[in-house]
Amino acid sequence: MAVILDGRVLSEKIRGELKEEVEYLKEKFGRAPTLAVVLVGNDPASEIYVRNKIKACQKVGINSLDKKLPETITQEELNRVVKELNDNKDVDGIIVQLPLPKHLSCREVINYISPEKDVDGFHPLNAGKCMLGLYDEGLMPCTPAGVMKFFEEYGIELQGKNAVMVGHSNIVGKPLANMLLNANATVSVCHVYTQDLAFYTKKADILCVATGVPHLIKAEMVKDGAVVIDIGISRLNGKIVGDVDFEAVKEKASAITPVPGGVGPMTITMLLYNTVKAFKMRHGI
Structure with missing residues (x-):
């Protein structure tokens, strides 16, 4: 049974730290x-x-x-x-x-x-800094940054691992693939035109999926012991679901994010994080 990577718990932890930091900044800068x-x-x-x-x-x-x-x-x-x-x-x-x-x-x-105020991290200048790994010098896109926080919080090693990013949007897929690459993972990027998707996903130690296609990733497409990050969100038969068949895949994965309650809460949290960071950068902190 996989460890459930709980975005709500991690989000609350980071928001608590941000609240203390905001109180300090308000006192210091008025x-x-x-x-x-x-x-x-x-x-x-x-x-x-x-x-x-x-x-x-x-x-x-x-x-x-x-x-x-x-x-x-x-x-x-x-x-x-x-x-x-x-x-x-x-x-x-x-x-x-x-x-x-x-x-x-x-x-x-x-x-x-x-x-300097682009807290979504979408501006080409921030996108370039993300690609180059200059995280301290720019504002990183919120969802990929939130995913990287999961790896940090749960002690998930990326160096030398086979990572597969399914989805290549400018908002999630491309920046997250670059972040994984900068962490010394070996990265494959797949998308809607990829032939034999399972050929890639079955080799992934780290599998990240952001397509918006409900239950695209089945259990037979996942390597035993893989870490699975489900970034997709859709409505299926009146329920909110992700890109991964959660119930089946959690039996094979070593760790997995649920939908809802996984990556979603972290996206807004990283927006708050970036706002505080932008304030600090403007004040030379």
């Missing part, structure tokens, strides 16, 4: 770190995500600035809002909730956010 959250339109899922992020900020003492913009906003107007936040000395982190309405360019908005 204000707490501040996160600006920009929401365009009325997408119900996005509204829930934003509400959860703001609530998480409140719990650790981070100030939040909620910017709700109409769905009809133009690219130029949205860029202007981002520029105002870039120029605001009391704002340390900026996120623009994705996805955006179809007439707006996600790439343009991401590029417009100041790299």
Whole structure:
């Protein structure tokens, strides 16, 4: 039976540490770190995500600035809002909730956010620092950074291990593959065009999956004793499930993240972590 890598427990531990740090920073600098959250339109899922992020900020003492913009906003107007936040000395982190309405360019908005305030870690400058392993000099993407915290917390060795990343998105797959590579794992990256996916997954000591395809990874595709990190999330028959057939795979894996309750809680926690980090970097700490 696998060890369950509990994201809720680890998240609470890190948030407790952040709360103490925020109290110290507020006392030393006269204000707490501040996160600006920009929401365009009325997408119900996005509204829930934003509400959860703001609530998480409140719990650790981070100030939040909620910017709700109409769905009809133009690219130029949205860029202007981002520029105002870039120029605001009391704002340390900026996120623009994705996805955006179809007439707006996600790439343009991401590029417009100041790299020093890009707490999602999506800006090309931060992506480059992630690839080069310059973690102290930039802001790392939240979900991959949260996965790396699991390895650190549970003492999971990466050096010399065969790691397989299934999924190659700019937000999760590519940065996490680079992080694993920088930790001296031997990394294979698979995706929807990979032929014979099981050929790769069966060799993985560390298997990370982020595709959004429910139960893509079956027990017969997993090596005995592998560490399995399920980053996908979907709704199947009214239930929230991951990319891994959890009930079957947990019998073969040495450690596994559940869905929900695994990687998900760590994503928002690392957003809080990055906001505090951005504040400290701006103050030369």
